[in-house]
Amino acid sequence: MTSPAQRIRDHAEQLGALGHAARLSILRYVVQGDPEGTPAGELQAKLDIPASTLSHHLDRLASAGLLQSRREGTFIYYRADFAQLRALTDFLWEDCCKRGKGGGDACC
Amino acid sequence: MTSPAQRIRDHAEQLGALGHAARLSILRYVVQGDPEGTPAGELQAKLDIPASTLSHHLDRLASAGLLQSRREGTFIYYRADFAQLRALTDFLWEDCCKRGKGGGDACC
DNA sequence: TCATTATTTCGATAATAGTAGTAATACCGA
C-alpha cells in the first residue's frame, strides 16, 4: 500500500522522466515498436543520441518504472511497461471534477 | 501545423511541468475541482505552498498550456485545460505497437 | 486616499539535471 503522497512522488518522477525531448522520443519509439522490445543500439542509431547520454536516459526511464529491459546476448532490449504507463495517464484524470458544483462530469 | 519535433518539445515541456510533486498536486487539485476554476489562494492554503513558490509553479503549468487563468476581482481562478491534457495523454499512446511484428495491438 | 487582501515579480542562493568523452565491462564468433 503506497500512501497518497508517495503516489504523487512516484508519478511525478515518471512525468519528470518523460519531461525531456530525448526521453519522450525514446519512450514513443519503444511504445510504437515491437512489444518484445527494442535494442539500445537501434535507439542510438535512429534517435542519434551518443551512447553514454542514451544510457543515462534509458536508466532514468527504467528507474521510473516506465521501461523494462531484457538481455539477449550482447543486446539489451527495452520495452515499455504498458501497465505503468496506463496507470500514469489514468492518474492524471482520476476523480476528475469530483469537487465540482453539481458533481458534474461535463469536462472529462 | 506544428512539426513532429515541435510536438515532442511541446509535450515534453508539459510533462516536465508535471514532473514535480507540488505541480502535480496542483494539477490534480484543479482537475478534481470545479471546472470553472480554483482561486490561487485556495491552492496555497490547501496545498500549503508559499505564495511566491506557488505563483512560479502556476506560471509554469500555464506556460505549458495545461492551466488557464481568469481574473475575477482580486481573485485569479485557475482551471485545467482539459483538451490539452487529453491531447497529452493520448500522445503517449499514439501509434502504439505500430511497428510491431504483426502490427499486433495486444499491448494497448 | 487609505487600508486590506490577493497575487506576482525581483533577486539571490542552493540543488538538481543534462551532456558526453573516456574507460570499463559483457558477450560472441573465430
Add this chain to the structure above:
DNA sequence: TCGGTATTACTACTATTATCGAAATAATGA
C-alpha cells in the same frame, strides 16, 4: 584466447530548476 561490437560506469563541466523572503502590483471598499 583474441578481436570486435554492444552497452554501461566514471567523471567533470555546464545549464537549468527550485525555493522563498521581500518588495511591488492589482483590486476592492470605507
